[in-house]
Amino acid sequence: MSVMHKYIRSTKKFPHLWCAGCGNGIGLSALVRAIDSLGFNRNEVILISGIGCAARAPVYVDFNTLHTTHGRALAFATGIKLVKPNLHVVVIMGDGDAVAIGGNHFIHSCRRNIDITAIVFNNRIYGMTGGQCSPTTPRGEYATTVPYGNIDYAFDICNLAAGAGATFVARGTTYYARETERFIRKALEHKGFSVVEIISQCPTIYGRLNKMGGPIEMLRWLRDHAVPIEKVRQRWSGESNLLKEDLGGKFLTGIFVDREASEFVSEYYKMAARVRSETRRKTKQTRRKR
Amino acid sequence: MKKRKRAIPSNGDIKLLQGNEACVHGALLAGVTFFAGYPITPSTEIAELMARELPRRGGVFVQMEDEIASMGAVIGASLAGAKAMTATSGPGFSLKQENLGFASFTEIPCVVVDVMRGGPSTGLPTSVGQGDIMQSRWGTHGDHPIIVLVPCSVEETLHLTITAFNFSEKYRTPVILLLDEVIGHMREKAKIPSKADIKVVERKRPDVPAHAYQPYEMTADLVPPLADFGSGYRYHVTGLTHDQWGFPTMRLDETKSLLTRLKDKIETNRPDICLSEEYLCKDAEHILVATGSAARSCKAAVDAARSMGIKAGLIRPITLWPHPRRLLLHYASSAKRFVVVELNLGQMVLEVERIVAGKTAVESFTRYDGELVTPEEIVSHLAEEE
Ligand SMILES: Cc1ncc(C[n+]2csc(CCOP(=O)(O)OP(=O)(O)O)c2C)c(N)n1
Ligand code: SF4
Numbered sequence: 001m002s003v004m005h006k007y008i009r010s011t012k013k014f015p016h017l018w019c020a021g022c023g024n025g026i027g028l029s030a031l032v033r034a035i036d037s038l039g040f041n042r043n044e045v046i047l048i049s050g051i052g053c054a055a056r057a058p059v060y061v062d063f064n065t066l067h068t069t070h071g072r073a074l075a076f077a078t079g080i081k082l083v084k085p086n087l088h089v090v091v092i093m094g095d096g097d098a099v100a101i102g103g104n105h106f107i108h109s110c111r112r113n114i115d116i117t118a119i120v121f122n123n124r125i126y127g128m129t130g131g132q133c134s135p136t137t138p139r140g141e142y143a144t145t146v147p148y149g150n151i152d153y154a155f156d157i158c159n160l161a162a163g164a165g166a167t168f169v170a171r172g173t174t175y176y177a178r179e180t181e182r183f184i185r186k187a188l189e190h191k192g193f194s195v196v197e198i199i200s201q202c203p204t205i206y207g208r209l210n211k212m213g214g215p216i217e218m219l220r221w222l223r224d225h226a227v228p229i230e231k232v233r234q235r236w237s238g239e240s241n242l243l244k245e246d247l248g249g250k251f252l253t254g255i256f257v258d259r260e261a262s263e264f265v266s267e268y269y270k271m272a273a274r275v276r277s278e279t280r281r282k283t284k285q286t287r288r289k290r
Numbered sequence: 291m292k293k294r295k296r297a298i299p300s301n302g303d304i305k306l307l308q309g310n311e312a313c314v315h316g317a318l319l320a321g322v323t324f325f326a327g328y329p330i331t332p333s334t335e336i337a338e339l340m341a342r343e344l345p346r347r348g349g350v351f352v353q354m355e356d357e358i359a360s361m362g363a364v365i366g367a368s369l370a371g372a373k374a375m376t377a378t379s380g381p382g383f384s385l386k387q388e389n390l391g392f393a394s395f396t397e398i399p400c401v402v403v404d405v406m407r408g409g410p411s412t413g414l415p416t417s418v419g420q421g422d423i424m425q426s427r428w429g430t431h432g433d434h435p436i437i438v439l440v441p442c443s444v445e446e447t448l449h450l451t452i453t454a455f456n457f458s459e460k461y462r463t464p465v466i467l468l469l470d471e472v473i474g475h476m477r478e479k480a481k482i483p484s485k486a487d488i489k490v491v492e493r494k495r496p497d498v499p500a501h502a503y504q505p506y507e508m509t510a511d512l513v514p515p516l517a518d519f520g521s522g523y524r525y526h527v528t529g530l531t532h533d534q535w536g537f538p539t540m541r542l543d544e545t546k547s548l549l550t551r552l553k554d555k556i557e558t559n560r561p562d563i564c565l566s567e568e569y570l571c572k573d574a575e576h577i578l579v580a581t582g583s584a585a586r587s588c589k590a591a592v593d594a595a596r597s598m599g600i601k602a603g604l605i606r607p608i609t610l611w612p613h614p615r616r617l618l619l620h621y622a623s624s625a626k627r628f629v630v631v632e633l634n635l636g637q638m639v640l641e642v643e644r645i646v647a648g649k650t651a652v653e654s655f656t657r658y659d660g661e662l663v664t665p666e667e668i669v670s671h672l673a674e675e676e
Contacts, residue, residue, distance in 0.1 A: 065527070079324065
């Protein structure tokens with residue numbers, strides 16, 4: 001029995017809704033394998049999502065699963081994590097979910113460095129609603145709402161997360177699924193806000209509108225365009241992880257940020273404990289004075 | 291001896307309190323353990339006092355990045371087992387609506403306080419208004435159950451906050467506590483009840499084995515038990531139309547039965563939920579209908595009118611939604627007219643007209659310039675029109 005079979009809600013929720021060849025299944029199974037390899041008690045794993053194709057992922061797997069509103073998954077996750085800090089809280093979002101409608105919650109979760117793992121399935125388009133452009137659709141590419149080519153700049157989700165204060169930031173692809181699994185595993189182990197962006201394929205819409213071929217061609221494209229950050233680091237030793245012009249339309253993958261910093265929920269409870277002990281001390285003093 | 295200053299008076303004390311402060315007292319008595327909010331006048335004192343009180347009582351206060359996030363965090367917290375609450379005013383209340391609908395549809399208990407200010411949009415941030423009468427009922431899209439409570443004094447604010455938590459836990463639904471700026475900001479004396487004097491309700495949690503748990507089961511009382519996330523019951527929660535396990539469905543029968551149950555769980559419990567006050571209605575020919583601060587002016591107006599020989603009375607819906615249908619219908623047969631007094635252009639009057647359905651005359655008397663309607667204005671309206 002594969003690891004995946006241990007976790008899927010095979011009797012309740014299948015067949016799934018995703019198109020054949022979609023990258024979401026690869027992303028989800030990388031996540032499930034990472035969770036399994038860490039030996040987490042599944043009663044303590046909370047999977048939360050917003051709305052979109054990517055956001056349908058939690059319903060298929062047997063954890064505590066919460067399918068919220070478009071863009072707001074991180075807000076719900078924040079409430080859960082603050083109340084039950086011992087739970088492993090994982091949020092799955094599409095690119096639109098994470099950095100368009102949910103952009104505010106995304107940057108503030110990064111800033112707080114709250115111990116939540118955010119997985120962004122970036123297919124660079126709005127899949128669920130039929131292929132409108134997203135803040136990660138590259139310039140010049142096509143979507144149903146940019147029929148003459150996208151004139152907008154795209155967000156680099158990893159740079160955004162790093163700039164906003166996330167303490168673990170990595171990018172993988174659905175082609176290099178094992179590598180992605182490794183990034184997710186590290187993210188889950190990380191104490192603080194961790195972001196793993198998975199560049200994924202949407203053959204049904206993105207692939208068709210941009211004449212990229214089928215799922216296999218798109219996976220090959222991912223293989224040929226993913227440049228490990230190590231290569232850049234070797235070339236310009238000490239260089240940042242910014243997308244460089246001479247990457248020539250390619251993108252960087254790897255772990256861009258992995259640093260320690262105080263985490264929001266632990267800080268909250270530390271503060272609360274301090275306040276409680278101060279209040280007790282003050283009450284004692286007042287009693288003595290009287 | 292120097293008097294000790296305490297943030298929160300102890301139980302049994304009589305205190306001079308602001309409505310917003312009383313709301314916090316009520317919440318603490320009801321067992322609130324989580325508050326998420328975003329500052330907005332005239333509700334901010336609630337957040338500020340929660341920020342001071344919750345950490346030292348083992349609870350959580352968090353200021354979120356906006357009202358949408360606050361509402362989301364409150365729902366998440368409640369799903370994890372907390373008694374959770376947020377507070378806001380008009381503009382923020384609008385922002386909360388989508389997630390509020392999520393809480394209603396997924397049946398996650400929580401309390402949302404809306405301290406109404408004047409006018410639409412940014413309006414009159416520091417003035418009084420009652421413009422959210424309809425938003426509190428229909429602000430989020432689609433048919434959905436909701437309970438809305440409206441206090442008219444500081445002490446009642448304290449008690450209704452407890453009731454709001456109790457209803458939300460008992461019926462697995464968000465409850466909106468609708469204050470207005472006058473009620474939120476005015477100070478009057480209030481007795482802080484002791485824990486023994488109040489009733490605190492906790493949600494039903496499942497006692498079946500985990501595999502048998504159905505979070506949206508059609509139970510006899512129409513309110514299925516709710517398991518805390520992380521307690522060993524693994525289930526799915528979605529804003530999509532769902533079956534009894536919480537999984538998305540598009541089946542016609544399941545869709546219909548879910549929506550019907552949600553409606554019925556409130557409707558069949560009207561006798562428990564519909565709170566109201568009536569004042570001198572028995573022989574009244576002219577019955578004022580008002581809530582919140584407007585009802586205070588109305589009460590004074592009833593006394594003044596009576597001293598002039600006008601047989602006036604007052605019906606005050608404490609539960610605004612569902613509206614006190616039976617009470618209105620009861621007096622519709624004896625009264626010459628209902629005069630609905632409110633601080634907006636006439637919202638509650640629409641519901642009163644709908645319920646009364648021509649059984650008596652229904653008039654609207656409104657004030658919407660940011661000031662509280664005065665008893666004199668109301669009396670002279672009654673005298674003029676008699
Ligand atoms: C408030 C709100 N606005 C719009 C929508 C419609 N909507 C559903 S999914 C979606 C975009 C999904 O795109 P993305 O997040 O990139 O995920 P994908 O479907 O590509 O996985 C939109 C706009 C919605 N459900 N809610
Ligand atoms: S539309 Fe695209 S993203 Fe959505 S399931 Fe199909 S292939 Fe995947």
